[in-house]
Amino acid sequence: MTSMFDADVRHRREATPWARVDVRRFIEDAALNGGRGMHEMGDAVTLTCRYRHAVSTRLWWTLEWTGEDGQRHVAESQDFNLLLWRAAELEMRARAKAVESS
Helix, strand or coil: CCHHHHHHHHHHHHHCCCCCCCHHHHHHHHHHHHCCCCCCCCCCCEEEEEECCCCCCCEEEEEEEECCCCCEEEEEECCHHHHHHHHHHHHHHHHHHHHHHC
């Protein structure tokens, strides 16, 4: 992730400090985005957690989904909450892009 992207993620988090990303709703929406494509069965939304020695938590989270713009997106982090905020920022950008192109 770029430092500008992470700055945008930080601003989104700080704008509403009591808010959280609803994981279930995000995944459900992302699954529906994948179903809008040409495939009869939509693209999967995948959440993985792997051991990674190089990070302090020893865990590496990855979330991959199809955004509202029809593109595949990937968010990654050693911190689960940061992963969700990064995914939220990517999806909000994808939605803005979808609105602009329509």
